[in-house]
Amino acid sequence: MSGEDLGLVEGVEIAGPRVEGGASILTREALCFVAALVRAFRGRVGALLEAREAAQARFDAGQRPAFLEETRGVREGSWRVGPLPADLLDRRVEITGPVDRKMVINALNSGARVFMADCEDSNAPTWRNVVEGQINLRDAVRGTIELYDARQGKRYALGQRRATLMVRPRGWHLPERHLRVDGQQAPGGLVDFGLFFFHNAQALIDAGSGPYFYLPKLEGHLEARLWNDVFVMAQERLGVARGTIKATVMIETITAAFEMGEILYELREHSAGLNCGRWDYIFSFIKKFRNDPACVMPDRGAVGMTQPFMRAYARLLIKTCHRRGVHAMGGMAAQIPIKGDEAANAAALERVRVDKEREAAEGHDGTWVAHPGLVALAEGVFDARMPGLNQIDRLREDVEVGAEDLLAVPQGPRTMEGLRHNIRVGVQYCEAWLRGMGCVPLYHLMEDAATAEISRTQIWQWLRHGAALTDDDGQAVVLTGEILGRALEREVAGLREALGVERFDGGRFREAVELFKDLCINPQFIEFLTLPAYGLLTSPGLASSGGEGL
Numbered sequence: 228m229s230g231e232d233l234g235l236v237e238g239v240e241i242a243g244p245r246v247e248g249g250a251s252i253l254t255r256e257a258l259c260f261v262a263a264l265v266r267a268f269r270g271r272v273g274a275l276l277e278a279r280e281a282a283q284a285r286f287d288a289g290q291r292p293a294f295l296e297e298t299r300g301v302r303e304g305s306w307r308v309g310p311l312p313a314d315l316l317d318r319r320v321e322i323t324g325p326v327d328r329k330m331v332i333n334a335l336n337s338g339a340r341v342f343m344a345d346c347e348d349s350n351a352p353t354w355r356n357v358v359e360g361q362i363n364l365r366d367a368v369r370g371t372i373e374l375y376d377a378r379q380g381k382r383y384a385l386g387q388r389r390a391t392l393m394v395r396p397r398g399w400h401l402p403e404r405h406l407r408v409d410g411q412q413a414p415g416g417l418v419d420f421g422l423f424f425f426h427n428a429q430a431l432i433d434a435g436s437g438p439y440f441y442l443p444k445l446e447g448h449l450e451a452r453l454w455n456d457v458f459v460m461a462q463e464r465l466g467v468a469r470g471t472i473k474a475t476v477m478i479e480t481i482t483a484a485f486e487m488g489e490i491l492y493e494l495r496e497h498s499a500g501l502n503c504g505r506w507d508y509i510f511s512f513i514k515k516f517r518n519d520p521a522c523v524m525p526d527r528g529a530v531g532m533t534q535p536f537m538r539a540y541a542r543l544l545i546k547t548c549h550r551r552g553v554h555a556m557g558g559m560a561a562q563i564p565i566k567g568d569e570a571a572n573a574a575a576l577e578r579v580r581v582d583k584e585r586e587a588a589e590g591h592d593g594t595w596v597a598h599p600g601l602v603a604l605a606e607g608v609f610d611a612r613m614p615g616l617n618q619i620d621r622l623r624e625d626v627e628v629g630a631e632d633l634l635a636v637p638q639g640p641r642t643m644e645g646l647r648h649n650i651r652v653g654v655q656y657c658e659a660w661l662r663g664m665g666c667v668p669l670y671h672l673m674e675d676a677a678t679a680e681i682s683r684t685q686i687w688q689w690l691r692h693g694a695a696l697t698d699d700d701g702q703a704v705v706l707t708g709e710i711l712g713r714a715l716e717r718e719v720a721g722l723r724e725a726l727g728v729e730r731f732d733g734g735r736f737r738e739a740v741e742l743f744k745d746l747c748i749n750p751q752f753i754e755f756l757t758l759p760a761y762g763l764l765t766s767p768g769l770a771s772s773g774g775e776g777l
Contacts, residue, residue: 236262243354243405252361252422260464261421265408267460271453272399272414279400279446282482287518292485293630298448302488307552308498309470314391314436315341315499317616318554318593319609320602322390325349325666326360328374331367332383335390337599338606342390346419347397347443348507348676349666351764354405356663361422367392368427368434391436393475396420398444399453400755404765417457424461424472432471439499440474444507446482448489455494470496475556479504479677480511484540484633487547500554500592503541505532506561506677512536513684517752520692522636527649527681529639532558532585539632545590546623554617557586557594561672564600575671579604587612590621597673641689643698643714646706649682650718650743656682657756658739661763676757683746683756686711690747708748715744738763 236258286292294302321341324330334342344364350356366372373384396419397403402412420440428438442454458472476483476490478501483490491498509530516522524530532541541557548555560579565572579596583605586594592613596605652669656679659667667674689696690711695703704710719740723731742763746756753759 238262238409240407240410241405242407243358246355246358248362249358252358252365252426257422257425260425260461261406261413261418262408263464264417264421264457264460265413268417268453268457269408269411269414272417275399275450275453278449282446283515286515289519291630291634292482292515294485295489298486298489301492304492306492306495308491308494308500309496311499311553312437312473315439315473315554318556319613319617320605321393321556321593321595322599322602323349323395323559323595323597326356326363328359328363328372329376329383330666331363332372332374332385333599335367335392336386336388337390338388338602339390339596339599340593341393343393343395343441343595345395345666345675346415347395347401351660351663351665352397352401352403352415352761353663353764356665357403357405357418361426364392364394364423365426368430391439392431393439393441394419394423395441395443395477396423399450400444401757401761404761420457421461425465428461428465428467428471432467438467438472440472441502442474442476443504444479445476445490446480448486448493451476451490451493455497458497472497473499475499475502475554477502477504477507478540478544479507481508481515481633482511484508484543485630487544488551491547491551491553495551498551498553500548500556501544502556502595503544503558503591504677505537505558506675506681508537508540510677510680510684513681513688514752514754517684517688517691523641523688523692523694524685525637525639525641526645527678527685528645530637532582534637534639536633536635536637539628539635541586541591542589542623542626543628543633545621546626546628548592549590549619549622552619554592554619555590557583557591559595559597560601560605561597561674561678562601563598563668563671563673565671571671576601576604580608583608584612590618590623592617592619641694641696643696643704646686646689646696646711646714647718649686650715651722653679653682653686653743653746654715654719654722654736654739657743657760658734658736660757660760661735661739661742663764680756683743686747687749687752711747715740735763 235255239258239262318341320339322334322337322339323343323345324334326344375382397415401415403415403418404412406413406418424438431437445451462469474497513524545555562575562579583594587609594605655669656667656674689706693705695705698704746753
């Protein structure tokens with residue numbers, strides 16, 4: 228919307244550019260609804276973010292997460308979550324991706340049971356992306372979404388079989404810099420949730436489905452309680468029956484792993500289970516214990532689901548969910564088909580198959596893939612091991628997971644090649660994000676903000692503790708700022724040569740390199756790369772307003 232439209236709703240200011248079709252999303256009624264949510268809950272959002280900072284100070288002082296004594300009664304109680312709707316009973320394969328129009332169509336047509344439309348880690352929040360994403364979701368809900376690609380001469384439209392739609396709003400830490408309520412930036416998650424729910428809740432209900440969500444980055448049950456209160460208020464204001472909203476929480480922080488039962492309890496009338504957000508979980512482990520030299524991580528490639536701390540987390544999630552009668556969803560297969568190299572493609576697909584067989588055997592009720600080309604493979608694995616709609620009846624009473632299991636530091640090599648790979652991925656991802664792309668195929672994997680976070684956080688941790696990295700000759704090299712600088716310079720030069728001067732110089736690599744470098748060497752650890760990056764992504768007039776507060 229432009230400046231002349233800012234007086235539509237008292238106290239609401241939209242500072243983003245006009246987006247074609249945006250007036251149908253940014254209606255007076257919708258903005259009033261969003262503003263009501265913001266006014267009711269932004270104080271609690273701020274308080275919870277402050278609580279995160281206080282917890283980090285305790286971790287820096289040597290404290291570790293633990294199962295809460297004050298909520299023991301919740302963990303040991305016999306309660307169950309509310310009944311699940313029919314279209315969320317079978318979730319054996321879910322696909323996720325950003326909310327651009329072509330992706331939404333292809334994902335809904337992919338054959339997956341669920342499509343999680345991502346307004347968070349795979350969406351760079353330019354105002355255009357935010358508003359167009361809402362337009363695309365609205366059109367998808369009504370079955371009218373289509374796209375003609377003139378360059379390819381191809382028309383995209385929905386088929387007869389469509390995945391059930393779920394939406395992931397932004398986490399509590401991310402503001403919406405383009406929308407202010409009473410002079411303050413609105414929490415991005417309330418903007419994403421509020422606009423989608425306002426425009427689509429009744430249409431989804433009329434179509435026999437409902438407003439379903441994924442909730443990211445929660446660090447404990449009080450953050451889940453806040454979302455539950457948001458759901459209650461939203462349903463009451465629009466006359467939607469309480470409990471109609473269903474939400475799956477992504478367990479992607481180490482602190483949330485200790486409060487899985489409590490998180491389900493807080494959302495129990497709105498719960499659709501938990502998901503193993505494996506990449507952010509690794510990022511969280513590094514971040515929370517970043518100042519402890521005993522917690523220095525091996526190469527990113529060595530930290531997989533077979534590491535004891537990851538296996539413990541996944542098994543506890545399954546046991547916790549099934550005890551409460553709800554789904555335990557597996558993690559992402561980030562591989563994408565490799566064209567032109569049959570052997571490499573076969574090897575990649577085999578890694579996916581092994582990963583999905585492990586998940587199905589452990590008791591997960593479904594899994595995630597990043598590309599339509601992996602849907603059939605993953606579905607075949609779960610079809611063979613899970614003939615029913617789910618396997619919630621597998622209670623996994625044999626599983627015993629203690630705090631020491633969740634906190635076991637992964638073992639593996641730390642190498643100069645691991646450093647170089649982190650640089651290549653981190654720089655290219657940051658550059659794409661600054662161009663408005665939050666989901667990027669790199670080296671045959673689909674990278675989003677979570678994997679880029681691992682890359683830069685791992686380098687920060689290695690540098691902070693002077694980690695010894697094995698070089699190509701097998702010699703140990705202690706990482707210093709000088710060595711990192713030389714490696715960064717070499718890798719950037721290599722990218723410029725590989726991508727071509729025109730592509731490199733015509734992109735935003737200069738800013739991306741400086742951003743990535745600062746994320747790695749800044750003595751003050753930066754909690755999320757998307758916060759400083761957001762200032763570069765938005766218009767110059769907004770970049771100086773800060774991205775931390777709400």
